[in-house]
Amino acid sequence: MAYAQAIFTNSAIYIIAAMGLAIFTGYTGLFSLGHAAFMAAGAYTAAILTYFYHWPLLPALLLGMIVSVLVSLVVGYPTLRVKLRSDYLAIATLGFGEALKVILENLDLTQGARGLPGIQKLAGPINTAVWMVLTIWVCRNFLRSTYGRKIIAIGQDPVAAEMIGIRLLPNQMLSLGFSAALAGLSGGLLAHYVTFIQPAIFSMDLSSLLTAGVVCGGMGSLTGPIVATALFVVVPELFRGLALWRLVLYGVLLVVIMNLRPKGLYGHEELNLGNLPKLFLIIGLTVGLTIGAGIYNDYAPEWGTVPGLLLAAVVGLMVTVAMNYAGRGLARLLRPVLPHLGATWYRGFNRIVRLFEGLFSPRERTAGTAGAVAPRPQANVAAAKPLLSIRGLRKHFGGVIAVDGVDLDVWPGQIVGLIGPNGSGKTTVFNLTSGVYPIDSGAVTFEGRALAGQPPTSIVLGGISRTFQNIRLFSSMTVLENVQTALHTAGDYGLLAAFVQWPWTVRPTEERLRARAMELLGVVELQAFADRVAGTLPYGLQRKLEIARALALQPKLLLLDEPAAGMNPQESLDLVELIKRIHERMQLTVVLIEHHMDVVMNLCDRIAVLNFGKKIAEGTPDEIQSNPLVLEAYLGQKVEYAPQG
Amino acid sequence: MVLQTIITGLSIGSIYALMAVGYSLVFSVLNFSNFAHGAIITLGAYIAWAIMVQFFRVPFLPALLLSILGAGILAFLNERIAYSTLRRRRAPSLYLMISAMGVAIALQNLLYATIGAKLYALPPVFAQDSFEVGGATISRMDLFAFVFSVVAIGLLHCCLMYTKVGTAIRAASHDMEMVSVLGVNLDVLVAVLFLIAGGLGGMAGVFMGVKYMVYPSMGWITNKAYIGAVIGGLGSLPGAIVGGLLLGLLEALVSVTTIGSVQLSTYRDVFSFGILSILLIVRPTGLFGRMVEEKL
Numbered sequence: 001m002a003y004a005q006a007i008f009t010n011s012a013i014y015i016i017a018a019m020g021l022a023i024f025t026g027y028t029g030l031f032s033l034g035h036a037a038f039m040a041a042g043a044y045t046a047a048i049l050t051y052f053y054h055w056p057l058l059p060a061l062l063l064g065m066i067v068s069v070l071v072s073l074v075v076g077y078p079t080l081r082v083k084l085r086s087d088y089l090a091i092a093t094l095g096f097g098e099a100l101k102v103i104l105e106n107l108d109l110t111q112g113a114r115g116l117p118g119i120q121k122l123a124g125p126i127n128t129a130v131w132m133v134l135t136i137w138v139c140r141n142f143l144r145s146t147y148g149r150k151i152i153a154i155g156q157d158p159v160a161a162e163m164i165g166i167r168l169l170p171n172q173m174l175s176l177g178f179s180a181a182l183a184g185l186s187g188g189l190l191a192h193y194v195t196f197i198q199p200a201i202f203s204m205d206l207s208s209l210l211t212a213g214v215v216c217g218g219m220g221s222l223t224g225p226i227v228a229t230a231l232f233v234v235v236p237e238l239f240r241g242l243a244l245w246r247l248v249l250y251g252v253l254l255v256v257i258m259n260l261r262p263k264g265l266y267g268h269e270e271l272n273l274g275n276l277p278k279l280f281l282i283i284g285l286t287v288g289l290t291i292g293a294g295i296y297n298d299y300a301p302e303w304g305t306v307p308g309l310l311l312a313a314v315v316g317l318m319v320t321v322a323m324n325y326a327g328r329g330l331a332r333l334l335r336p337v338l339p340h341l342g343a344t345w346y347r348g349f350n351r352i353v354r355l356f357e358g359l360f361s362p363r364e365r366t367a368g369t370a371g372a373v374a375p376r377p378q379a380n381v382a383a384a385k386p387l388l389s390i391r392g393l394r395k396h397f398g399g400v401i402a403v404d405g406v407d408l409d410v411w412p413g414q415i416v417g418l419i420g421p422n423g424s425g426k427t428t429v430f431n432l433t434s435g436v437y438p439i440d441s442g443a444v445t446f447e448g449r450a451l452a453g454q455p456p457t458s459i460v461l462g463g464i465s466r467t468f469q470n471i472r473l474f475s476s477m478t479v480l481e482n483v484q485t486a487l488h489t490a491g492d493y494g495l496l497a498a499f500v501q502w503p504w505t506v507r508p509t510e511e512r513l514r515a516r517a518m519e520l521l522g523v524v525e526l527q528a529f530a531d532r533v534a535g536t537l538p539y540g541l542q543r544k545l546e547i548a549r550a551l552a553l554q555p556k557l558l559l560l561d562e563p564a565a566g567m568n569p570q571e572s573l574d575l576v577e578l579i580k581r582i583h584e585r586m587q588l589t590v591v592l593i594e595h596h597m598d599v600v601m602n603l604c605d606r607i608a609v610l611n612f613g614k615k616i617a618e619g620t621p622d623e624i625q626s627n628p629l630v631l632e633a634y635l636g637q638k639v640e641y642a643p644q645g
Numbered sequence: 646m647v648l649q650t651i652i653t654g655l656s657i658g659s660i661y662a663l664m665a666v667g668y669s670l671v672f673s674v675l676n677f678s679n680f681a682h683g684a685i686i687t688l689g690a691y692i693a694w695a696i697m698v699q700f701f702r703v704p705f706l707p708a709l710l711l712s713i714l715g716a717g718i719l720a721f722l723n724e725r726i727a728y729s730t731l732r733r734r735r736a737p738s739l740y741l742m743i744s745a746m747g748v749a750i751a752l753q754n755l756l757y758a759t760i761g762a763k764l765y766a767l768p769p770v771f772a773q774d775s776f777e778v779g780g781a782t783i784s785r786m787d788l789f790a791f792v793f794s795v796v797a798i799g800l801l802h803c804c805l806m807y808t809k810v811g812t813a814i815r816a817a818s819h820d821m822e823m824v825s826v827l828g829v830n831l832d833v834l835v836a837v838l839f840l841i842a843g844g845l846g847g848m849a850g851v852f853m854g855v856k857y858m859v860y861p862s863m864g865w866i867t868n869k870a871y872i873g874a875v876i877g878g879l880g881s882l883p884g885a886i887v888g889g890l891l892l893g894l895l896e897a898l899v900s901v902t903t904i905g906s907v908q909l910s911t912y913r914d915v916f917s918f919g920i921l922s923i924l925l926i927v928r929p930t931g932l933f934g935r936m937v938e939e940k941l
Contacts, residue, residue, distance in 0.1 A: 099914050258731060
């Protein structure tokens with residue numbers, strides 16, 4: 001019993017740290033090799049406070065977490081400043097681990113390599129379990145908040161995240177800090193459970209265990225890493241004689257998982273009742289491993305290591321496979337009722353939450369959902385000045401001049417088409433306008449403000465949003481979440497509220513955001529697909545979803561980069577209707593790049609034609625259709641143009 | 646005294662540079678941190694130990710060449726097993742980093758589980774170990790390692806600048822897809838890349854083994870090489886060389902400095918890490934790095 005308790009407590013402690021790493025590596029997509037060091041920071045701080053200064057456990061743990069967060073931010077800030085280069089962070093955390101070890105080994109306060117023996121045993125199975133449950137709950141809440149969605153978005157596509165106004169550095173720092181806080185908590189508990197810490201405990205091996213837990217459990221899942229980490233703590237306990245091979249196994253598992261099944265056990269899903277086969281597979285794995293270990297421990301001393309291991313492997317594998325098939329069989333049997341089972345459970349849970357909510361939330365707070373489709377109040381300066389004004393815009397890449405002195409004015413309420421042969425610099429104009437590339441020379445003014453030098457996020461939040469030529473959705477999120485993520489500026493609750501999910505502040509906001517997102521999906525006719533994973537949508541619908549996501553930012557100017565690419569004539573026709581509709585209902589100004597001439601001629605008030613980075617013509621669709629220069633650019637020679645009909 | 650410090654710094658710095666070059670070479674083309682490089686270096690040293698001490702009595706030079714070859718082949722296998730699938734699938738660099746870390750963890754612990762944690766010495770190469778120049782002692786082995794490293798890196802430079810494969814590698818570091826479209830077999834190119842990187846790593850491993858000892862976790866010294874490569878600018882070869890040498894020199898300098906009663910040599914690793922952080926704040930691309938603009 002005491003032994004089972006020990007295994008449980010150990011698992012719980014490591015699960016807390018693994019949750020932190022799951023947030024940081026699994027969701028934010030950043031690689032840290034220093035989480036053991038963050039654990040050390042928390043462990044030493046807490047232990048020193050209780051050991052030398054006789055603090056009680058709770059404040060010591062909290063201060064340990066704070067120290068761990070501060071340390072992580074100091075390590076993370078210089079590396080995360082370098083955009084889109086997660087290698088720096090990995091190397092810096094690796095270096096930090098080594099550096100911290102040296103410091104701990106040489107400080108008097110930490111008693112060097114000897115470590116701190118005889119720490120009070122203040123952590124046991126019960127309070128550790130409470131901390132673990134609290135951690136899981138907080139992580140779950142966090143991921144379901146606007147803050148969490150921003151972080152998940154960065155993990156899936158940092159460029160797209162920036163283009164919906166999510167700033168990378170602060171959000172990545174938030175993820176790092178949160179993650180380090182959990183590592184610190186875990187370290188503090190570890191110190192007060194094993195009652196003895198020394199620098200060697202917090203080695204690379206510990207970081208490897210956590211990484212293996214997160215990767216095998218599934219990057220983008222919380223329950224997956226919980227299961228995997230627990231297994232990784234339990235299994236080596238069972239196979240005592242093979243301790244040295246444990247780390248070899250972690251290493252091999254990392255390689256195998258990444259190559260064969262990068263989403264790990266649970267990928268972007270969570271463990272739930274609706275997925276019986278997986279649940280049984282995990283139970284089977286656990287039971288199989290336990291039985292295998294029992295056999296190994298009994299027979300290996302007599303038969304030798306290799307035959308013992310073989311027998312254990314065979315029996316263990318048989319049990320696992322049997323359980324796996326049992327799960328599948330049961331799932332098949334229960335197929336008619338299974339989806340309802342999960343749903344019923346969920347509904348029941350929600351009912352309880354709602355009951356609770358009713359006790360706290362005043363009625364009027366939940367009421368009143370502002371219409372997302374309602375037009376943004378427009379200042380009446382219209383038509384006096386152009387909304388977007390581009391003057392002498394230039395950009396070169398190496399020796400190639402992509403944009404060579406382009407002038408363009410877009411007046412409020414217009415739909416302007418940007419056409420030209422491939423490679424004529426259309427997308428580059430968009431990239432310069434939205435701040436993806438710095439401008440070489442020239443000026444872009446939006447509502448009278450110069451955009452040059454502004455980061456892409458503030459340009460987006462200032463009212464210019466865009467879509468991409470090659471679709472960039474958050475492909476593992478659902479359709480609804482994609483739009484909800486873009487509504488991040490409308491989230492009005494603080495970080496603490498996000499952690500706890502106060503029913504009286506967070507829930508109404510979240511419900512409002514959800515309603516708004518649904519409304520926006522309604523505009524592009526995707527409501528029926530709200531719960532589909534975005535990456536599984538057909539191409540044409542993905543384009544529409546991208547438009548809905550861009551609209552969520554309530555732009556004044558919408559830049560559409562080849563919205564009809566890859567669409568058949570009927571789909572393009574629908575798209576024309578859609579753009580007309582949003583243009584009218586939301587009083588948008590639109591600039592679109594397009595090769596489908598029927599789309600362009602149908603929609604645009606004015607058209608600008610680029611060729612080799614220069615604007616060669618501008619005018620109404622009729623003027624452009626009869627412009628000899630344009631015809632030459634497209635067809636290479638002068639021809640007589642015969643108007644149709 | 647100053648001369649001595651410089652000599653010490655250059656001798657360790659040249660080993661850092663040798664490691665950093667292999668790491669940087671892979672980074673420049675495949676755009677991920679190959680954390681398995683340290684494990685390959687360790688295995689290179691173990692190959693030398695096996696054929697020089699444990700099983701045969703192979704003399705130093707052939708053993709060095711065999712280690713270079715062996716480590717090169719191991720690096721090639723490493724790519725085939727752990728990276729090639731991910732590379733073809735265009736997996737995010739996070740996946741490649743995790744896979745590389747997996748290889749590093751597995752190989753290092755495989756050594757612990759099979760050969761054990763014991764430290765092994767490689768036999769001395771020169772009968773008289775050192776000589777004096779202007780009051781400074783120079784180890785013959787260090788001098789040999791330095792010259793050999795310089796020659797190896799020089800050869801690599803010539804290979805990159807004047808051969809077809811080298812040109813292809815340089816082109817691939819700018820745009821791998823374009824190179825593949827132009828008819829270069831990427832699998833062959835990457836294989837050559839890893840053979841070279843592994844070979845340089847094996848060489849570094851043997852020099853390390855002679856200078857210090859051979860043990861399973863000796864590959865951790867590559868952390869310094871990574872830091873050196875970042876200082877020089879990730880993915881830049883001259884950067885890796887300058888960064889490695891600079892880090893070696895600075896560390897040697899710090900090691901002989903004392904502030905009050907504290908000998909800074911204890912805190913050498915903290916210092917290296919500090920340099921990395923400060924440099925990233927002051928000059929995020931490193932000394933020679935180029936900023937890559939993502940194409941949309």
